[in-house]
Amino acid sequence: MTYPPAAGERIDMTGVREQVDAVLEEFLASKAREAAECGHPPEVVPVVRDFLAAGGKRIRPVLCVVGWHAAGGRGERHAILRVAASLELFVTFALIHDDIMDDSATRRSRPTVHRLLAKRYADHRRPERMGADAALLAGNLALIWSRELLHSAGLDADRARAVHAVDDTLQAEVMFGQYRDLLGGDRFDEDVEAALAIVRYKTAGGTVQRPLQLGAAVAGAGPDLANVFTALGLPLGEAFQLRDDLLGVFGRPDSTGKPNLDDLREGKRTVLLALALRRADAEQQATLRALVGRADLDEGDARRIRVVLETTGARRGVEDMITARYRRALRVLDEAAFAPAPDAALRELALAATAREV
Structure with a gap:
């Protein structure tokens, strides 16, 4: 299809995914060849x-x-395809480390990378x-390779500076968000605002706001559009993570690719749990404090927690927060008045990010 799409056409997002995957496959095939030539361990790439x-x-x-x-x-x-592909390698790094x-x-219905490699080195x-x-x-290599893809995008000096500035900000924000999450791991409390701050830095910016800004920077856009993408991206990114937190407790593992006990066993500091604790009576608080964060938590315990999350209205409250952020994003799109093709794509992505099935 033409770039940009002609009037009446839509952005082929399935085609974009396929093109990004093709860039990644070609890039990693070259890394596999380089590793083989150097005699590096063959399993890494x-x-x-x-x-x-x-x-x-x-x-x-x-x-x-x-x-x-x-x-x-x-x-x-x-x-643009190399810059976009670099984001997926950064996500790979972040998820492996997470x-x-x-x-x-x-992860994704398969053993995580560290579990796979532990099995490979079972004799160690x-x-x-x-x-x-x-x-x-291996995660560090994914990060290095994400930067290499960015450097090899062939941008002129001005656009390269703008793209790297956004990417640097994205990566730093995600790391600080992860650090906040790490510090919050031992604090199971009702501080919804602190839980939201983790969402904002760990996920919201890096999932929606900064990727949109990266694409705009590749096109040579200025600060006005970057500000629009902040107004659009932060509520959508927050809604995406709020939905992810619901999926982490109420989701079906066969659909999400992850167990629905991990977040509860970890005692992950989420808005969902903070809101439940804030609204809980003494008995409900005792249930949450006794069960959340237990490494041996089983499905029966999880059901008891889910009952509290439902009866306190915490689940409904998070759903309301998602809806409010989705509506805020739609208002930004209404005011921005983008061309029909990107406007339709952004509305479709906004719905997909916020309305995933639990």
């Missing part, structure tokens, strides 16, 4: 490639390309530690 192939909605790369369209991007697609920190067993004197260390380094 396949671990990253298999992680990418296992799934993922590619929402950040798609938003990056849609942001490029919204900013009037046109012509040759080499640069799974190590949480000691998660599965400390296989679990070896798996975590190896996964840490």
